[in-house]
Every structure is written in structure tokens, then in C-alpha cells.
Amino acid sequence: MTNEVDPIDEATLARLVRDVADGWHLPPQRSSAPTWRDRIVRREPARTGRGRGWLGRTAGAGALAVALTVGLSLVAVWISMPKGRPGIAAASAPPASSGPSAPATSGPSATAFPKVLLNGDLPRPSTVLLRVGGGYAVADLATGLLGPSLDGATALSDVRRLADGTYACLCVTMDGDVSGSPTHAAVELRRYDAKGSLTATVGIGDYTGSLDPRPAAKMDQPPNVDVAVTYSSDETLGYVGWSLRDGARWKGGILLVDMETGVVASRVGLPDVSIGPDDQPVNVMAAKVAVGADGKDALVSRPTYSVEHASGAYHSGTEHYLMPASGRPTTAPFAVDRSCADGEADAGLTDGQLAWFLCWSSNGGSLTIRRAPEDGGILPDIQVDSTGLGGTWAVSGSSIYFWTPVSRTIDRVDLVTGETSSGSAPAPTATDRSGPDPIGALGRWLAPSASAKVFLEPGIVVAPGTGSVVYALGIAAEDPVQPRSTGVFVFDRRTLEPLGHWAPTADFVSLAVSGDGRFVYAAGTAQPGIDIPQATRGASVTVYDASDGSVRAIAGQLDPGDVQFASRYLP
Amino acid sequence: MDRELRLQSVDRAYRDHADDVYRVAYAILRDPDGAVDATHDAFARAFERWEQYDPDRPLRAWLHGIVAHVALDALRRRRVRQLAAPTLGRIDVARIDGPGAGGDPSLEVIRRQIVDEGLAGLKPDARAAIVLRHYCGYDYAEIAGFLRTSPGNVGSILSRAHATLRERLGAIPPADAPATPPATAREVLR
Incomplete structure (x- = not known):
């Protein structure tokens, strides 16, 4: 049986959810x-x-x-x-x-x-x-x-301790709510003394996105602006990824912030992205930056997703770019076709300019390491089977260590050679x-x-x-x-x-x-x-x-x- | 604040908001006993942190923030495979005359049942996001704060969850269409 009906809009879903939740009462x-x-x-x-x-x-x-x-x-x-x-x-x-x-x-x-x-x-x-x-x-x-x-360091923010024992926050606030979806984001660098008292505030970025008026976009009321904060490995540089909808385009970029001085050291623009066809609006999230093992280059990951109006089907992907970690304003598309299909858990660069992506599987049960060398070659994927109950991982140099806390098993994957080894x-x-x-x-x-x-x-x-x-x-x-x-x-x-x-x-x-x-x-x-x-x-x-x-x-x-x-x- | 005054304030908060706090806990945990436990733990924490409450902001949102953390933490205490086990939710059949329920009431009941089961099958953070958004009415930034993620990610989580629910609901015609529940829906109810 085929249903020739319009997809269920967000308001209908919301009503159904409210009806269901109304039946939940404290016993x-x-x-x-x-x-x-x-x-x-x-x-x-x-x-x-x-x-x-x-x-x-x-x-x-x-x-x-x-x-x-x-x-x-x-x-x-x-x-x-x-x-x-x-x-x-x-x-x-x-x-x-x-x-x-x-x-x-x-x-x-x-x-x-x-x-x-x-x-x-x-x-x-x-x-x-x-x-x-x-x-x-x-x-x-x-x-x-x-x-x-810490004053102003909300859950959307990211705080780091500096070498002198004080603290610095790339603090994010969002407002301009339209149907639950923010349209405005502000980023400040806040400095705190060693006891956590606020000592200085510097404005870093201010972003306003516009609503997507198309009927299909109203199915989910996606955010109109997004911000993501990451740091260099020594945490002296902060990377503020931003994304906003501007008419028919998504605009985005990265600010490099000197955490000591609060100065925006560089501004990197990312390519505009179309908001997509009327029946499949595209949404673009803020980019995250992972500095490579050599500290010189960085991998930029920018997730996107869309929903097909007719079927309601959800699609996601991640764009990748390579840039100097110091943020010279040049970027080049990189490894776009080697991104994860079902979502990216982590990504980075080895010191040999090999990009790697840790991909979720659609059923959530396993992880796959996908690798993209600088020369555009293709390396075989590596399946990771050790991420069972509470699996967690850490990256060091060109290795990823996976830890399964219940079985006390540790696995290491050499990202360059693909060699794996285990211990318990x-x-x-x-x-x-x-x-x-x-x-x-x-x-x-x-x-x-x-x-x-x-x-x-x-x-x-x-x-x-x-x-x-x-x-x-x-x-x-x-x-x-x-x-x-x-x-x-x-x-x-x-x-x-x-x-x-x-x-x-x-x-x-x-x-x-x-x-x-x-x-x-x-x-x-x-x-x-x-x-x-x-x-x-x-x-x-x-x-x-x-x-x-x-x-x-x-x-x-x-x-x-x-x-x-x-x-x-x-x- | 005097301890007795604090007790009275939290007592009043409990009378006014306990059901709402419980709903957020239940949405995340899908376990009535666990949700009751999380609800009381949330009010106990509210009492201990009462000095941190800003009276210029809604008390309900402050309590929801606390219970979301309590429930997500309680969830993390369980084995992952327990989380994956589907839980059949209860359905309040008496509420089929609610707003928006037109056409065949049995279809509306089925749709609610499917949504309830669909919620149970979602990841906990998606369940929490759905209920915080559609039942409690929080915006993306507030939900991101509760769940410790970015508003963009909340948008992605919600869109994916909506797609899942739409897929399940798409197997049956809309509530105002006179049709017999298709086999897939009956199978879900079995």
C-alpha cells in the first residue's frame, strides 16, 4: 500500500509528542x-x-x-x-x-x-x-x-586553563529565537583569574542568520546560525567555527583567536553552500578544527544534513578542508568524497598529511576508520570492533588508542600503516x-x-x-x-x-x-x-x-x- | 536563605512542577521507577543549589536543566544493551479526543502508540531533545545547554529523530483519513 500524502510536518509531530507525553504522570x-x-x-x-x-x-x-x-x-x-x-x-x-x-x-x-x-x-x-x-x-x-x-561560561562555551594558571573562555550565547531556532550568536573571550573570577571580556564575533521561508524548511525549523569552538593542541589558539544562513546561501568560516591576547589572529572563509532545492533544504553546521600531529596543518570538518520533503528521509555528510594551523586565509577542498556516510565521531591529521575520519555506523554498534592521503589515493578502511560497552578513544601522534572499559582491552591503530595491536x-x-x-x-x-x-x-x-x-x-x-x-x-x-x-x-x-x-x-x-x-x-x-x-x-x-x-x- | 524557607520554596516547586520534571526524566529514561528516582533526586539537588537559582529566570527551566542532567547520568549508569531494549510505553486511550484528533479515533490512537514506540527506539539524547523541544518548548540553544552540545547538533538530532518518527508514521494514513490501519501499523501494535 502506498500513501500519497504530504509528509508530517513538525507541528503535527509536536502535537503527537505532546499527546504522548501528556500520558506520563508522576506516580x-x-x-x-x-x-x-x-x-x-x-x-x-x-x-x-x-x-x-x-x-x-x-x-x-x-x-x-x-x-x-x-x-x-x-x-x-x-x-x-x-x-x-x-x-x-x-x-x-x-x-x-x-x-x-x-x-x-x-x-x-x-x-x-x-x-x-x-x-x-x-x-x-x-x-x-x-x-x-x-x-x-x-x-x-x-x-x-x-x-x-565561571561567569558567562555556559554549556555552549569552552573554557581552558592557560599556562599562567588563569582561565580563558570562548563563551557563546545564542538568542533571536524564532520557532525555537536561534538566529543570532555572539562569541566573547572571557578571562578569569586563578580563582575563577572574571577579569576581562572581549567581543570576538557576532553572527545573524536568516530564516529559510520555504515550506519544506519549516518541516524541522533548523537552526539559522551555529558556532563551534575548538583549540590547538597547546591550547594557545582558539578556533571559532561559524555558520549562518544568508538568503539562498550558507556562509561560514573560522576565526583564529589568540587566547592570551584575545586578538583575532586570522579569519578563514569557507566556501558558500547552497541551501538546496526547495524539496530538500540543506543545513550547514559550524566547522570544527583538528590540528595535525605536527602542529602545522589542520583539518576542518563541516557537517551538513538535509531532509527530503516528500519522503522525510534524513541525509547527512561532512565536508573537509585542509588549512594551515596558523590560519592563513587559504583553504582547499580536501577529501570530500572520503567522509563518513552515517556521521563522523572524530577526525584529524597525522604528521604525514594523512587525513583520517572515525565514522559511526548507522546502527551505532561499530566504528570505521577511513583514511585519505594527501595525494588523493585510497587506503582501505579499518573496522574497529573494540568499542563495545562504553568504548572510548584517544589520539596521539599517528595512533588512535581504543579502550573498552569493561573487558579492559586496549587496541592501537597505526593510522599510517593500518597496523593494529592489542593488549588487555x-x-x-x-x-x-x-x-x-x-x-x-x-x-x-x-x-x-x-x-x-x-x-x-x-x-x-x-x-x-x-x-x-x-x-x-x-x-x-x-x-x-x-x-x-x-x-x-x-x-x-x-x-x-x-x-x-x-x-x-x-x-x-x-x-x-x-x-x-x-x-x-x-x-x-x-x-x-x-x-x-x-x-x-x-x-x-x-x-x-x-x-x-x-x-x-x-x-x-x-x-x-x-x-x-x-x-x-x-x- | 534560611533552611526552612528553602524547604518551603522547594516544596512549592515540587507541587507546581513535579509532573513536568518527571516527564523529562521519563522521556530520557523510559522507566517509571527510574524517572521517579531522578525526579526526587533533581529536587534534592535543587534544594542544595537553591542559592544558584536566578529568580529572574523561569524556575521550570532551571528544574528541567537539573533533571536532564540527573536522568542522563542515571542513564549512563546502565548497561548499553539495556538501553537498546525497546520499552512499550503506556497509552492514555481516554485522551483520544485531544486537540487535532480528527477522523477515525482508532487511527489517532495508533499514531500516538507509534510515536510512543518511536520515541522509545530513539537514542536517549534524541528522546530528550524531542521532549524538551515539543513538550517543554525550549529553543535549540537551551536544549544544547541541557545536553551539552551545539545548537547545530540539536538541529541535526531533531531532524534525524523527526525522520525516524515520520518513517514510522508514514506507514499509516493521516488521522483524518478514513482508512483501515495498514498491516505495518497492526504489526507494531501486536
């Missing part, structure tokens, strides 16, 4: 289920018990008992610990600092997780930029405090958690049996510079409902042999390495304490010494919500 409260009031009482154990249910009171008492036990045990372990501990060696990392010293701020406390624990000198950097909720904030490891959200780490054992490290003992007492994120952001980091190791976060998923963190796994970058395993102190969801490679930072998500009251805690940051895996610091009560590192490397 009546079950007496045994904790309400929001029960939860805040558990998070504030020192407060009055007014308003708590019986479950809350019981859980609170249990939490206090466990916390006291842990605190006393920790003190005992702390006192009796042997100073220093052999462990894995990160070949490129300098020696660890002198042995543990007394906590500078506070020792173990009778709470489920410490506000601050220090083991030796304060790690550097001692302040860490984190994504928190819909913005950014700075965590101070010395005090265990999370500062206020054994499952963590109980002994992994029982080392002499006193702060690490928290992992034994307060092993995060609550859930870990399946998606780790980022979940794998290659040691900076000439570092010879790769760090990755593991997940145990033997419990089908609540997988948990299994800590940090360390691999030899060349052989992919497992070098060590560091037990988790929290439910790790994000990983970063200090710019000098000496310290590894793991961010833990907050645990609501509903299922496991004794584990109630805020978000946390744990710092490991890269030379031996010992825990050097914990900030354990940062925020009730989630945190993740803003970038893999912390200068």
Missing part, C-alpha cells in the same frame, strides 16, 4: 521510597532529623557508624603505613616527590568521604577546571572547595585494593559499589609529550544494573602490556593528566546514597602519583552533582 509516592526531603537529610547528616522518614533515620545511623569506622581505620592505617611503595614506573615520569607528609589541611574525617586528604606535597596543578552541571568551576585541592560557576589487563583482585597506601585504603573501605557511568569522559589519556604510558578507567559490569568503577589501568604505550592497576577511591567518570605527566587525576561522580547510604558523598577528584600509583590527594565533597575534566591535560 503516587510509595511509602518505602525516599523522597527528595529524605535525600537532602541524608546528605546533611549533622542537621536536624525533622522531616526524615524511618528509612532516612535508619540509613543515617548506618552511615554515621560506617563513617566512624572508616575514619578510625584510616587513622590506624595512616599511622602504621610504610612510607613509599614500589609500584609501576611510568618511564617518562620524573621521580615522585618526597615521601608522604602530614595532611596540610585536614586528616581523615568522620564523614563518608573526606573533604580534603593530602599525602605529601600538594600535587601540581592544585586547582582543576571542571565541567559542573551546565557550566564550569574551579576545584581547589588544597581546600577541597569548588568555586562558583587482568581483572582487578582484592589485593589491588590492599596496598600500604593509607589514602588508597579508602578504596577498600569505601569501594564504590554504587554505579559508574557507562560513558567515560574522557576515559583514556595518553601520557603527554614523550610519555610511554596510557591511562584508562575501567568499569565492572557483573551487576547488570549497576556497573562500578574498577579504577585506573596503566599500559605501556608501545607494547600495550599492562603495567599496573590503581584501585578506585570513588566512582570514576573522567580522567586527566598533569601537563608534566607527574600526576594522574580521576574525577568521581556524586553518589546519591539512596541504595547505599554509607557511600553518600559528593563528587570528587583523586590525584595519583604517576610514578607509583599512590594516592596523593583527594577532594571528596565537591558538589552534589557530576563533574568531569574540561580537557585531558592539566597545564
Whole structure:
């Protein structure tokens, strides 16, 4: 049977969605289920018990008992610990600092997780930029405090820490909403001091797009303007990709922003794109820039999509261009016919001018690496099978490392030769958690049996510079409902042999390495304490010494919500 | 703000917005128990962050931002294969006389059922975008903020999701056309 009918417009779809969602109602409260009031009482154990249910009171008492036990045990372990501990060696990392010293701020406390624990000198950097909720904030490891959200650094923005310890944001705001679709975007460079206070604001770009009046374009009310922010590998240059509809053309380009001075160092124009035929309007998103491994050239990726009016079929693709990383205003179409068919997860350049694209499959289950050499030749695609549960990847030089956190499998693909190699780490054992490290003992007492994120952001980091190791976060998923963190796994970058395993102190969801490679930072998500009251805690940051895996610091009560590192490397 | 005043404010917010907050949680999680849990966790976080709320901005949007993060995080705690398992949504048959429902009421019911099932089959971020856009009425920039992506990507996500829903709905004639549900629709309902 064929239907000769007009495609369903957005208004009809919206009505159907509203009708469906209208049928979703908050069910009546079950007496045994904790309400929001029960939860805040558990998070504030020192407060009055007014308003708590019986479950809350019981859980609170249990939490206090466990916390006291842990605190006393920790003190005992702390006192009796042997100073220093052999462990894995990160070949490129300098020696660890002198042995543990007394906590500078506070020792173990009778709470489920410490506000601050220090083991030796304060790690550097001692302040860490984190994504928190819909913005950014700075965590101070010395005090265990999370500062206020950076002013104006919304979720659309991208903040980086500069070498001098201050922060810079390419902050994006959008407005001019027409039928939900923005028509105006403004980009500012905002500077913050080391504590996160705003010190300067510089206007960078201002873009206004026009509506597409054609009937077919109204099917989806696509955005009329778009902005995307990326950075050079040393984060001294910011790239602001922009795209706007201007009558019958999409216009777009890239601004290169000196992050120190706020000066727009260069403006690169990209070719105009037609808005397409009346029955298949084309939409063009802002371009993203990936600087090549040699730092000289960059790959520009500009996604496009369209919807056929008659059939409603969705089509997508990505245009690519090559340009000097310094942004001289010349571009040349590049590798257009080698882009991904179903969507691009990542893209970049090797130092040999080989462009590569990491392509999603339409069913979302696997990834394909597509390569395009500068001479226009064709290299065979490489299928990646290791991106199962929570698969994540990192790029270093001409290699991509894929990490599967549940099976603890690491794969490396040499983008130039196509050669692949693999390694895996054994499952963590109980002994992994029982080392002499006193702060690490928290992992034994307060092993995060609550859930870990399946998606780790980022979940794998290659040691900076000439570092010879790769760090990755593991997940145990033997419990089908609540997988948990299994800590940090360390691999030899060349052989992919497992070098060590560091037990988790929290439910790790994000990983970063200090710019000098000496310290590894793991961010833990907050645990609501509903299922496991004794584990109630805020978000946390744990710092490991890269030379031996010992825990050097914990900030354990940062925020009730989630945190993740803003970038893999912390200068 | 005094703790008792804060409690009263969040109590009032809960009375006024709990159903709406739950809808966003359910759209993302497709699990009633999980959505209830996320709803209460969102209000608990709202209480803890009450000082961060800007009273010049809509409270509903602030709560939706919190619950979107809570629900997406809860979602990430589950195994991926659980997410892929289709969940049959409930349908409120009593609402077939709603706005825009003309012609054969059974077809409108089928269309809603197909949309509900279509939503369940979408990726979580697409489900969230669809409900935040069409039920809650947020613009692309706001949705991008909730989902930590760009407005352009929200447009792409929505267009792809619309295409999926249109494809499923395209198997049956429009609600005001007098026709028998085609085999494909009946199969979906089976």
C-alpha cells in the first residue's frame, strides 16, 4: 500500500509528542521510597532529623557508624603505613616527590568521604577546571572547595586553563529565537583569574542568520546560525567555527583567536553552500578544527544534513578542508568524497598529511576508520570492533588508542600503516585494593559499589609529550544494573602490556593528566546514597602519583552533582 | 536563605512542577521507577543549589536543566544493551479526543502508540531533545545547554529523530483519513 500524502510536518509531530507525553504522570509516592526531603537529610547528616522518614533515620545511623569506622581505620592505617611503595614506573615520569607528609589541611574525617586528604606535597596543578552541571568551576585541592560557576561560561562555551594558571573562555550565547531556532550568536573571550573570577571580556564575533521561508524548511525549523569552538593542541589558539544562513546561501568560516591576547589572529572563509532545492533544504553546521600531529596543518570538518520533503528521509555528510594551523586565509577542498556516510565521531591529521575520519555506523554498534592521503589515493578502511560497552578513544601522534572499559582491552591503530595491536589487563583482585597506601585504603573501605557511568569522559589519556604510558578507567559490569568503577589501568604505550592497576577511591567518570605527566587525576561522580547510604558523598577528584600509583590527594565533597575534566591535560 | 524557607520554596516547586520534571526524566529514561528516582533526586539537588537559582529566570527551566542532567547520568549508569531494549510505553486511550484528533479515533490512537514506540527506539539524547523541544518548548540553544552540545547538533538530532518518527508514521494514513490501519501499523501494535 502506498500513501500519497504530504509528509508530517513538525507541528503535527509536536502535537503527537505532546499527546504522548501528556500520558506520563508522576506516580503516587510509595511509602518505602525516599523522597527528595529524605535525600537532602541524608546528605546533611549533622542537621536536624525533622522531616526524615524511618528509612532516612535508619540509613543515617548506618552511615554515621560506617563513617566512624572508616575514619578510625584510616587513622590506624595512616599511622602504621610504610612510607613509599614500589609500584609501576611510568618511564617518562620524573621521580615522585618526597615521601608522604602530614595532611596540610585536614586528616581523615568522620564523614563518608573526606573533604580534603593530602599525602605529601600538594600535587601540581592544585586547582582543576571542571565541567559542573551546565557550566564550569574551579576545584581547589588544597581546600577541597569548588568555586562558583565561571561567569558567562555556559554549556555552549569552552573554557581552558592557560599556562599562567588563569582561565580563558570562548563563551557563546545564542538568542533571536524564532520557532525555537536561534538566529543570532555572539562569541566573547572571557578571562578569569586563578580563582575563577572574571577579569576581562572581549567581543570576538557576532553572527545573524536568516530564516529559510520555504515550506519544506519549516518541516524541522533548523537552526539559522551555529558556532563551534575548538583549540590547538597547546591550547594557545582558539578556533571559532561559524555558520549562518544568508538568503539562498550558507556562509561560514573560522576565526583564529589568540587566547592570551584575545586578538583575532586570522579569519578563514569557507566556501558558500547552497541551501538546496526547495524539496530538500540543506543545513550547514559550524566547522570544527583538528590540528595535525605536527602542529602545522589542520583539518576542518563541516557537517551538513538535509531532509527530503516528500519522503522525510534524513541525509547527512561532512565536508573537509585542509588549512594551515596558523590560519592563513587559504583553504582547499580536501577529501570530500572520503567522509563518513552515517556521521563522523572524530577526525584529524597525522604528521604525514594523512587525513583520517572515525565514522559511526548507522546502527551505532561499530566504528570505521577511513583514511585519505594527501595525494588523493585510497587506503582501505579499518573496522574497529573494540568499542563495545562504553568504548572510548584517544589520539596521539599517528595512533588512535581504543579502550573498552569493561573487558579492559586496549587496541592501537597505526593510522599510517593500518597496523593494529592489542593488549588487555587482568581483572582487578582484592589485593589491588590492599596496598600500604593509607589514602588508597579508602578504596577498600569505601569501594564504590554504587554505579559508574557507562560513558567515560574522557576515559583514556595518553601520557603527554614523550610519555610511554596510557591511562584508562575501567568499569565492572557483573551487576547488570549497576556497573562500578574498577579504577585506573596503566599500559605501556608501545607494547600495550599492562603495567599496573590503581584501585578506585570513588566512582570514576573522567580522567586527566598533569601537563608534566607527574600526576594522574580521576574525577568521581556524586553518589546519591539512596541504595547505599554509607557511600553518600559528593563528587570528587583523586590525584595519583604517576610514578607509583599512590594516592596523593583527594577532594571528596565537591558538589552534589557530576563533574568531569574540561580537557585531558592539566597545564 | 534560611533552611526552612528553602524547604518551603522547594516544596512549592515540587507541587507546581513535579509532573513536568518527571516527564523529562521519563522521556530520557523510559522507566517509571527510574524517572521517579531522578525526579526526587533533581529536587534534592535543587534544594542544595537553591542559592544558584536566578529568580529572574523561569524556575521550570532551571528544574528541567537539573533533571536532564540527573536522568542522563542515571542513564549512563546502565548497561548499553539495556538501553537498546525497546520499552512499550503506556497509552492514555481516554485522551483520544485531544486537540487535532480528527477522523477515525482508532487511527489517532495508533499514531500516538507509534510515536510512543518511536520515541522509545530513539537514542536517549534524541528522546530528550524531542521532549524538551515539543513538550517543554525550549529553543535549540537551551536544549544544547541541557545536553551539552551545539545548537547545530540539536538541529541535526531533531531532524534525524523527526525522520525516524515520520518513517514510522508514514506507514499509516493521516488521522483524518478514513482508512483501515495498514498491516505495518497492526504489526507494531501486536
